Amino acid sequence: GAVVSQHPSRVICKSGTSVKIECRSLDFQATTMFWYRQFPKKSLMLMATSNEGSKATYEQGVEKDKFLINHASLTLSTLTVTSAHPEDSSFYICSPCRADNNEQYFGPGTRLTVT
Amino acid sequence: AQKITQTQPGMFVQEKEAVTLDCTYDTSDPSYGLFWYKQPSSGEMIFLIYQGSYDQQNATEGRYSLNFQKARKSANLVISASQLGDSAMYFCAMREFSGGSNYKLTFGKGTLLTVNP
Numbered sequence: 254g255a256v257v258s259q260h261p262s263r264v265i266c267k268s269g270t271s272v273k274i275e276c277r278s279l280d281f282q283a284t285t286m287f288w289y290r291q292f293p294k295k296s297l298m299l300m301a302t303s304n305e306g307s308k309a310t311y312e313q314g315v316e317k318d319k320f321l322i323n324h325a326s327l328t329l330s331t332l333t334v335t336s337a338h339p340e341d342s343s344f345y346i347c348s349p350c351r352a353d354n355n356e357q358y359f360g361p362g363t364r365l366t367v368t
Numbered sequence: 369a370q371k372i373t374q375t376q377p378g379m380f381v382q383e384k385e386a387v388t389l390d391c392t393y394d395t396s397d398p399s400y401g402l403f404w405y406k407q408p409s410s411g412e413m414i415f416l417i418y419q420g421s422y423d424q425q426n427a428t429e430g431r432y433s434l435n436f437q438k439a440r441k442s443a444n445l446v447i448s449a450s451q452l453g454d455s456a457m458y459f460c461a462m463r464e465f466s467g468g469s470n471y472k473l474t475f476g477k478g479t480l481l482t483v484n485p
Binding site for chain 2: 294296297344348359362
């Protein structure tokens with residue numbers, strides 16, 4: 254199966270700071286990247302969709318200036334949570350869509366805690 | 369309207385017995401795919417099984433089978449011979465293949481399955 258990594262796996266930060274989460278597809282190229290957020294005991298909610306080299310498309314209610322997505326290459330996408338607040342504490346999961354067959358895979362997730 | 373509905377927030381099953389997790393969906397797209405994922409407490413999303421809207425037969429993968437009833441728009445997951453390691457959250461998801469949706473997956477709210485020894 255395809256390998257997807259996310260870094261960091263866990264991060265604790267103080268309110269007001271920014272946190273960058275990296276997502277890499279290690280053995281395939283991903284033209285499309287989905288970023289999801291999951292609150293405890295809840296479902297995965299799509300935050301945004303990005304295509305390599307293009308601006309991300311954000312779902313309704315997701316602030317694009319707060320959640321900055323960069324998809325600069327076919328193997329790397331980053332999500333930056335800017336000026337984090339405690340309500341941003343969540344589990345963030347990236348999901349690259351493989352270029353050659355459109356299959357979607359999931360990263361292991363990043364647990365963000367904002368104090 | 370919700371696109372994916374999972375009506376069972378929690379389910380209990382005895383070890384070695386079978387269990388059915390319900391999923392209904394809503395789409396006007398003739399071409400779509402239905403997925404089931406398992407999410408243990410570690411958080412990783414584990415793909416279990418896939419059913420395409422044009423597939424004639426129900427999908428099966430080992431102990432997992434998908435009871436696909438297209439007219440009723442249901443795609444229930446059946447786990448046979450439950451094991452303690454099956455205890456996890458289970459998500460049903462749908463991918464629509466037309467309408468410029470970028471093939472994004474839409475998830476249901478999930479069902480927490482507990483397997484009792």
